[in-house]
Amino acid sequence: MGYSARIASNPYIVGSFACIGGGLFGLDISSMSGVLNNDSYKSTFGFPNPGQQGAIVAAMPAGSLIGALAVTKLADKYGRKPTVILSGMIWVIGSILQCAAVNRGMLVVGRIISGISVGLASAVVPIYQSEITAPAIRGRMVSLQQWAITWGILIQYFIQFGSSYINGTASFRLPWGLQMIPAIILSAGMTFFPESPRYLFDCGREKEALQVLADLHGGGDTNNDLVVLEYEEIKQQVYFERTEGAKSYLDLLKPGNPRRVMLGCCLQMWSQLTGMNVMMYYIVYVFQGAGLTGRRSNLIADSVQYVLNVAFTVPAIIYIDKWGRRPMLLIGTLGMGFWLFLVGGIQGRFGHWADVDGSAVWVIENNDAATKAVIVCSYFFVCTFAITMGPVSWTYPAELYSLKVRGKAVSLATAANWTFNTALAFAVPPGLDTIAWKTYFIFGTFNFAAFIHIFFMYPETVGRSLEEVEEIFQQGHVFTAWKIGKDVGKKTLQDVVEKSKDLPTEKRTDSMEEKHSV
Template identity: 70%
Template sequence: MSKRTYSKRIASNSFVVGSFACIGGGLFGLDISSMSGVLTNDAYLRVFKHPGSDAQGAMVASMPAGSFVGALMVTKLADLVGRKITIMLSGILWIIGSILQCAAQNRGMLVVGRIISGISIGFASATVPLYQAEITQPHLRGRMVSLQQWAITWGILLQYFVQFGCSYIDGVSSFRIPWGLQMIPAIILAIGIMWFPESPRWLVDHGREEEALEVLADLHAHGNKDDSLVQLEYEEIRQQVYFEKQEGAKSYMDLFKPGITRRVMLGTSLQMWSQLSGMNIMMYYIVYVFRGAGLSGKRGNLIASSIQYVLNVLFTVPAIIYIDRWGRRPMLLAGTAFMGFFLFLVGGLQGRFGEWGMDGNDRIWMIEDNDSATYGIIVCSYLFVCSFAISMGPVSWTYPAEIFPMKVRAKAVSLSTSANWVFNFALAWAVPPGLENIAYKTYFIFGTFNFACFIHVLFMYPETKGRTLEEIEEVFCQGHMFAAWKVKSHVGLKALEDVKRQAKTVELTDEKASDA
């Protein structure tokens, strides 16, 4: 039995394939909470010499620094070796990075491990949404790519509870065990992805058209190559690829050609806004946030933080289910408005009821003996996370994965993702000193970023739901650069569905005629 035949039997639909690839997103989530859960761990602080705010920020930021490098490498790698092999490599690199972190004896060794793990996440975060977008039917694409964000939330949640459980262990095992266990999903990803198909668009681009047709038929029509939708999508892909090849060889300069530059700006900006939304604070440093709110006791802080991670998982589910019904624009507009509002509430409560004080050896801005203000900040933090989970979280991965033409898609998506990691790196490093020096004003800064994002989306982000990747070209040919709400609704998907219904009607008519 050939590898292709075996793969075909395992990957019977695009949902199974795309869901499995989401393990790559889960790795990102694992890393986020692998640090947030140890910030107050006595054994961690002892082994790594009680890092100050600058040192702690640098250690956390080493991962997104590696991710930036990894995301940029995808610009060549995903086109050269394919989407599937790139995802496999991300799993292998994650295993190496996790081993180094688990065995780290000093800050330098930990940073090296986190950089390698970061490169792995850069590979996965740029390639998995690209892979999912290219294997999924248009009416399910938003839901599928949103699973990337859901996998991230599950990774955060699971690692955090492992950290919480291990916090009861005395000694270095309390943080080494969680860092070692995070290798398990990477092993599954690196091995399992071998039995799944390559992107049909990448196959056509590399002259493997018959295999691309098989993959499309397998994923979208239970193996029926003559299915009308499969044939239409296959022809769309072929024509688009041939057209792009006639224009010349692929290069980075293509990203700056008319019609492409605008989309590059939209993709990179959206990934930038996802970091500037303030979610970075609520995931990496939630322990610090609740400590400043006056939540006393390490265990109580960890429990309150765990509720936040649970909400992050739960409120991503409605976004996955309804993103292809609600649309990308409404979700972004509502989400950024609510996030900005709740961050201003957190900052206002902190500023009104807090003051400089000492928590152990640390001088921090904190609220003391005011349960109402403490609970208000906790509730607003929870509502902020829910707002992100149901809006910006899934859309920030979906939108950049679907707006670029095949010729530059891998380069453009990886460049967009690298913008995510540049700002992730900067904020991971800057937030601890920010909370230490300007305290509650930090929340006002991120709240303002959310309102700025609202304005940007309102004027410049057209709707893309329900279109094939090839039809999205029409969206950006309509113009309306500063009036995105004027983009006309499409009929492409409806037309394809009508063709399929007509084909079925003809088949039924022929069958009745035969019986007669």
């Protein structure tokens, strides 16, 4: 096997490279946060008021909603890999329009097109990663999606920061143009990597699927025990689903599926309602309200937050398959709610309405201790999200569904993310402009509500194959998820081979039992 072939068959490299799609999301987030107080940006686009700025920011998640829903067709019809490649191509088109924008309308159109790209990538990349990785490292690989987002935010923000020293429109056009580079790398590079083995099997390309599994998980050996186990599980699942007829959206309503669809959609909803994107999109406004004066000081304080976001995602990537999904979600929602209530309480106690640059702003003035407390609590909030909800919100939905509905269900879950992302992008600037510090109490309450929902209804999925997850939801426990032990649904190679004997004779491929002694 040549050097390039070894790279293309390494699950860590394959999964990590696909994460560039997540990085596009991060690039877009900080492409706006870094220009909100840029005078050239404001004059070029007509000094947008809070409502207009909210609409500009919301254009991207609105486009992402469209892209995420499109995955329901594209991922199943054309494959996971071509959909990732397409997302990179669309991003380039959107970036060109943003870079050349001369008015708000053109900027909004460019952001919508870029959003379609992000929606495609954010839905299909976790599917692709979950289907090419072994259960023992799946959480780690899918959580790389969140790390890529944090890197995208950080890199774009520092490009924005450096460009802020440039006079004129180049201060925002340069960063918007440079963000095309990773998308070009993504689309070109994905042509060298394999398609998802589960998608290949579903298309009848079973020998090719077996070889991809062997290359990814067995060093090219089709007799490897893990390869045999995964192949048999996929075969059983695909054959069973074929007996139920062609795929359709009605499959999402069949027994056992509605609950899982709602779990995935709600988790993505909660990930937005935690308030994290408020801290990402509008951190300039947050620190302005805290009393941090001076454009450069604000930008520097913002950059610390983005560095922390990258750094504290690393422990989650390393230990997500050891800690489990439930503990991370439960601890995270409690912690984030606590920090947001502290921010709101400090703002409410020490702040007041004041005129800042011609606008009424709730701000803390002449109180360094309160200003620093708000900034530190904001940092702790971001660290808590980065090490808990951030990576799990992408990993968990990708693990929930059977092959037959995975493309549609994950895209719906991601669409829920973008639906609430869009709504919040619209709502937060007017919210901070009218109810000010009470906005933080609203998001803090959402976090506590998420804790209750997760505690009662979200079972643990760590360490199980995608097919073993099916067994979890056959146990019932709709409102008693904490009772589901880590051994539920676990299968050995012997179990899988025995079950394969029950497949209809005419639908069985060459018996894996004959080829592999157990």
